Each structure stands twice: as C-alpha cells, then as structure tokens.
Amino acid sequence: MSGAGTNKRLAQGRRSRGEILDVASKLMAERGFAATSIADIARESGLPNSSIYWHFGSKSGILAAVMERGAERFFADAQPAVISGPPPEALRSALRQVSDTFPEHREFLRLFILLLLSGDDESRETVARVRTRGRTSLRAIIETAFQPEGAARAARIAEHLADYALAVFDGAFLATQDSPTISHYALMDQMAGSIVALAADVA
Structure with a gap:
C-alpha cells in the first residue's frame, strides 16, 4: 500500500474513533454507562459494531477512552x-x-x-x-x-x-x-x- 493510502486509512481511523467517542460521551452523559449499549453507540454513530470493538475492545474500553x-x-x-x-x-x-x-x-x-x-x-x-x-x-x-x-x-x-x-x-x-x-x-x-x-x- 502506498504512503498516501496508509495515511488516508489512518486519518479515517482517527476520525471514526473520534466520532465513536463523541457519540458515546453524549449518550452516557444522558443515560448513564449501564444504560448505554454498543448497539446504541453504533446506531447513533452510523458505524458498525465491529469498528467499535476494533477501536476499543469493549464498552469498558470506550468508557475509559471517553x-x-x-x-x-x-x-x-x-x-x-x-x-x-x-x-x-x-x-x-x-x-x-x-x-x-x-x-x-x-x-x-x-x-x-x-x-x-x-x-x-x-x-x-x-x-x-x-x-x-x-x-x-x-x-x-x-x-x-x-x-x-x-x-x-x-x-x-x-x-x-x-x-x-x-x-x-x-x-x-x-x-x-x-x-x-x-x-x-x-x-x-x-x-x-x-x-x-x-x-x-x-x-
């Protein structure tokens, strides 16, 4: 993969990670940690569950990052x-x-x-x-x-x-x-x- 392609993928990864954190922060502040599911975060962010797990591993991982x-x-x-x-x-x-x-x-x-x-x-x-x-x-x-x-x-x-x-x-x-x-x-x-x-x- 070219350097440009690698940089583009890294930028997309950072962007999706930030989007997940933005959505998770909003939902958890409104509902609490226990009442916010990975499915909720995926639906609101428009990203698949697999992307969320890839970035954070678990809901606890999302919370720690948030x-x-x-x-x-x-x-x-x-x-x-x-x-x-x-x-x-x-x-x-x-x-x-x-x-x-x-x-x-x-x-x-x-x-x-x-x-x-x-x-x-x-x-x-x-x-x-x-x-x-x-x-x-x-x-x-x-x-x-x-x-x-x-x-x-x-x-x-x-x-x-x-x-x-x-x-x-x-x-x-x-x-x-x-x-x-x-x-x-x-x-x-x-x-x-x-x-x-x-x-x-x-x-």
Whole structure:
C-alpha cells in the first residue's frame, strides 16, 4: 500500500474513533454507562459494531477512552491563568476561572457524577483516576493561593482542605445544572470564603 493510502486509512481511523467517542460521551452523559449499549453507540454513530470493538475492545474500553479524553480537555481548560494577590482574592479569582469551564465540559462532568454515584464496578477504576486528578488540581490551586502565608503553611492548608474543596466543587456543578438561576460565580465566591475561614483553624 502506498504512503498516501496508509495515511488516508489512518486519518479515517482517527476520525471514526473520534466520532465513536463523541457519540458515546453524549449518550452516557444522558443515560448513564449501564444504560448505554454498543448497539446504541453504533446506531447513533452510523458505524458498525465491529469498528467499535476494533477501536476499543469493549464498552469498558470506550468508557475509559471517553473519560481520558474528557479529563485531558477539562483539566487543560480548568487551569487558572493567574493566581495572585492575598489568599481570599486569589482563591476567589482562581475558582471562578475553573467554574467558567462548566458549560463547555458539561457532558464530561455530568458523566463523571453519574459514574461516581452508580458504584459500577466496571467504571470504578476510571472514576478513581479522574477524582484523584481533580483533587490534585484543587489542592494545587489552594496551595498557590495561600503562598503569601508561607510555603509550609500553604501546603498544610491545601492538604487539609483538598477533599472538602472537591466535594463542594462537585456540589456546585450539580447545583448549576438543577437551577439555571444559580450563579456559578456566587457559588465559587462562597466556596473561596469558606476555605479561607476553615484555613484559619489549620495549625
């Protein structure tokens, strides 16, 4: 096969893989992982079952790929451009920047919450990886915001409050989905304020 033919086939393969992931992400975010079948994904994508199995091997393989791609995109966009100033202002600004990603990454975040609540054995490892990455990201934001109080104290505060921050962040996303009148900026401001208040008790 010529080089041009090989390149064309590789491009088609990448395109079909992306189409499968797009469809799978949408369906799983709407229905949940358990209620989405390979047949559903094949029908919506217009690709045969064999193509889906060739790319991913199984439905669990599709889920892992969906979450990996979604996590890469989300965490790349969720990095605050600047974290500076006194801790309250720095934290408030950073969390607002992160919450700006809610609309664009709604499918990924919704699927993550659904998987988290489902307790499905097939998705447990994937969910754990994403959750660990989320905690690491929020911990880094908190630590950076509290640097004016000293590196050692900032690290202690970040470690002490990272799990709390992750739980509140999850709740904030859910709250904005349930009621469009709730401002994600207001929730992030409240989250920042509560973290600053709790940090005062960290030795």
